[in-house]
Amino acid sequence: MGESFDNTFRLNRDIFFDDALLAREYARVFFPTWQLVGFSDEIPEAGDYVVRRLGADSVVVVRDERGRIAVLLNSCGHRGTRLCQAAFGNAAHFRCSYHGWTYANDGRLVGVPGLRTHYPPGFRKSERDLPTARVVCRRGFLFATWDPDAPDLEDYLGDLAWYLDALLDGAGGEWEVYGPPQRVVARGNWKIPVDNFAGDGYHMRTAHQIALEQGIYGDTLADGTRGRGRFDLLGVNIGTEQGHSVRAGYVVEKGTETLGPLRGEPAYPGYPPETWPRLTAGQTPEQVRFNSDLEVVHGAVFPNAVFLSVAHDRAIGEDDDPLTRYLVWRVHSPIDARRTECTYWTLVPKAMDADWKRRSYSYQARTQSAGGILFEMDDFENFARIDSAMPGTAAGAVAADLSLGLGLGEPAPEFPGPGRAEYLTLSEHNQRAFYRRWAHLMEVEADG
């Protein structure tokens, strides 16, 4: 990877298909970082568990008998057997299927068949509890890390924390996960979809040309009026030193190059207009400025979680459906260097009614879900095309280019959020932030 003085930013392509490099990523990128492993909503009762990935390992994310959440290595301490085979369930204990070592749901080894009669006197159960990862529940989001020396989650998130809070506070603050997550296996290295979500506004006009032409985004404005002719989308990019990113797209008057309230009063596209005063009252003035007239916002939590909140038009619903927003979070776990498991959770504000929640979920399912044939399929198509074409001898020797917008973004000093925010609707600013952080952790030399 390197940034040279001829206005280019390049990446060696083998980082997208080399299995040996993935092994280093597990050690250098996944081990020391915090990763999203789910939501506290998914395990409301004592004993509830879900099985997830944390780096290279399978983990059991469980609520123990005392109500505390633990992240346990899903592998018996005896011979390494996987403990939980199901994807989720409820259990007071996890009993290994091979020789019966049994763990309490907080990870303590509580049963070893033949312990008194067949093990040496000095053998201690208490020294053989399941390894546990550090876990923090932040506003219902469960982040975990294997690294005992990792910084606190808030320090790890840095400037991004403000944006995550603004996103959640923008719709009443309290959210719930709508049903079990969607999961799918996609072709392509895990970094490809992450960098796409981190800040790729550039692909919209090509990859999703059909979706735009078919009217999925439609022409309805936040207040329900039709006609986008006077309006444009202004993109703001925030890429942080920690590799996190946010790209916010605002509806602005055509030709406008800075943010400003479009219609005087704050407007929240995709939420019912009658809720807007309540939504405004629940936010700080800075959060209102961030969320007002925000049509789309997406980004990445380094290394492998991404989010998208967008308002979709009635083209995918019924004629009398209002503009409706959804918020989806997604985690990308490598299966190997060239295949990725994607897990999707749709979050809905608790204060919305059941019909609104169902519609929000349906819109996500119809467009952006694993099977979202109108939108997501074209992204996966491109990720698979990258994976097909990149590993060749000649193709692999060419660098991947991420120079779009390099040095061209205008700082946005009046922008309400922290970090360096740039106005530039089309830029690979955020992807560069992601890969700079990645290269730092991988200790890759800059080679131009």
Add this chain to the structure above:
Amino acid sequence: MAEPAVGADPTAFPERGARRADLDRVVTAFLVEEAAALDEARYDDWLDLLEPDFLYRVPVPLLREDPALPRHSATAVLFEATKRTLRLKLGRVDLRHAWSDRPAATTRHFLGGVRVFAVPGADTVRVDANLLVTANRGVEHSALVTASRQDVLVPRGGGDYRVRARRVLLDVEVPTVEQLSIIF
């Protein structure tokens, strides 16, 4: 895992009523023609077989410890579509920049074990069948999927039907993108 609490659910699927083995043959004939329209890419013909309020859902498969519990979510879906959504999807094949549909995959639906049931309190029938579908496109896109498919059919007389609802219960827990790109 918690499923969201909802009121009257438009996505609810009717339970099986009395077995109607007398209708197996005629319903199978209808479904074979319906599948042929998909495989032969006669999409307008296929869309004509759907009721205006048609709802298509692929529930999220749930790998659970207890085999007695449902193996698919009642609320979460991998994909959901109305007739309008499917019209958009199938219309893409004629559009040059529909990247995932050009070239189009060749699909082949294999239908077996078709069983017809009455729907209590309705004049519709519920049809449960085993389905195997293959999809192929170029060297690397090759998918095979098995599923339990459940349909609600509206009789139109003379052995003709329209499809009001379709639920696809995939056997695979975590499907690939290629498997999910199939219209079942």
